[in-house]
Amino acid sequence: MSLPLRSPGGRLSSRAADALVAGVVLLVVAVWTLLSAGDASEPAVRTVLGWGLVLVGCGALYFRRRQPVGVAVATLLACVVYYPLSAQDGPLMIAFALALYTTAAEGRFAAAVALAAVTLLAVGVGEVRQQPGHRQIDDTSLAMLAGWLISLVAVGRAQRTRIAYLHEVEQRALAAEREQEARARQSATEERLRIAREVHDVLGHSISLINVQSGAALHRLGKGPAAEAGLVTATEALEAVKATSKDALRELRATLGVLRGADEPTPTAPPLSGLALLGDLAGRARSAGLDVRTESTGTPVALPPSVDLAAYRIVQESLTNVTRHAGARSVRVSLDWGPEAVRLRIEDDGGGAPEGRPQDSGTARPPGSGIRGMAERARALGGELTAENVDGGGFLVDARLPLTAPALTEGDPR
Known part of the structure; x- marks a missing residue:
């Protein structure tokens, strides 16, 4: 069954909006990857696998509001495989960041915190296991990553609270209108x-x-x-x-x-x-x-x-x-x-x-x-x-x- 691209109010439907967001993220990641690749060379198999992971990670965003936790896990796994595998080092983390934000905004706050903690722990453990002089992220960048993850979860939670407040205000207004009627x-x-x-x-x-x-x-x-x-x-x-x-x-x-209107003269009758x-x-x-x-x-x-x-x-x-x-x-x-x-x-x-x-x-x-x-x-x-x-x-x-x-x-x- 085909889905409508627009809601009755003239706005994009939720699925059309999700498809648009996934397409925009894919476009940004692809262009950024092509521009930053430069003269980097790698086997063709790795290049194909890298682009496949980009398609999977960005394409999963289409389902981010229906399965927020599953999409966040999928984008995180795509990043875990993509960065050690590909030499192009594109910004696929954008897809995970958006998925993590959506998880918190959809009310899955505990899952969002757990995913952020797992991500930070995995990056920290990976950097600690590197040989001296071969670290990809220094301590300052690791602290900035921690702040970035915390901010995503906090903003998502704030958005959830705001949406719940607006919904409650709307319901109260509707209830007041029905009561008045x-x-x-x-x-x-x-x-x-x-x-x-x-x-x-x-x-x-x-x-x-x-x-x-x-x-x-x-x-x-x-x-x-x-x-x-x-x-x-x-x-x-x-x-x-x-x-x-x-x-x-x-x-x-x-x-x-x-029964007479307020602007009509009242009859001069006895009390x-x-x-x-x-x-x-x-x-x-x-x-x-x-x-x-x-x-x-x-x-x-x-x-x-x-x-x-x-x-x-x-x-x-x-x-x-x-x-x-x-x-x-x-x-x-x-x-x-x-x-x-x-x-x-x-x-x-x-x-x-x-x-x-x-x-x-x-x-x-x-x-x-x-x-x-x-x-x-x-x-x-x-x-x-x-x-x-x-x-x-x-x-x-x-x-x-x-x-x-x-x-x-x-x-x-x-």
Whole structure:
């Protein structure tokens, strides 16, 4: 199988680069050997063997990154045979130097140190065994060779450390980027869920009331009352529908305002809903035929906007469920203000939930989106909410919300 000469980024592939390095080293060694040979003469067999060793030593560099220790050993053996054999005395040590550096740079530090020590020891022993006056390397050159070998190993180790550091930095940058993308996706998901919950609470409550009011008016008109009485009935129903739809539009504009761009003007609408508007909420439920009673114990305090809105939405969704599903005649909304939390209890006298239908978000089967949304609101603020049938009939939503909102973090759904 043919190997690509270039990587997808436009650079040479690792094998093409290794082939290029081996070719350049072979060219340098060959030219240097030819220029330095001069009038040196030797048998043709030795010349052929010498050039063969040059080809083997330089050609082995092609595999230097895949088999660094084996290539270093091969180039060292080529030098050991080449220098005593050939009279041309070319710079084949360049191939060994590069192989030794690569061994250290590829993380084989112990092998690189061992090869350097063996090389220095072999040269030293060879020079000691020479006859006086026939030494090829003096003591100064031997010390320089030792420094040269140590430098090659040290530079290779430093390069290895640098590459490992750059790789770690790159991995950290990639991990940080992935984490940032995950946080952005989570934040967007939580924001979509928050908006969906707001729209569900606003529209679900208001449209349910409009449906009940319209249905009640049509039922009374269907009984065929006198024209004047029918007009009064229709007028009352239309006024209730108008007021309910107006409130729904106001809250919907405020909710959808979070979707507007930062450079767009925000709508001039009243503040978001809160417990201060609990009386209006109860009044709209009364217009649908429910007897809504509100009571408060303890000393009311100013709530953070997030807690205030959550309390209002819990009452609103509970009244919506009573209007749509309970078949109740009366509802009692109780607020108990404590030193650390406010407790909300919304209890009706209807038929309750069907047997076996889960109402608490902690049950095995998933509850409806309304109750699940209320429970999520309470948990997001560090509170809790339960919803269950009442003995003797009726249904109870019991929520506890802290008087102080927790610190907001990035991607907080509130």
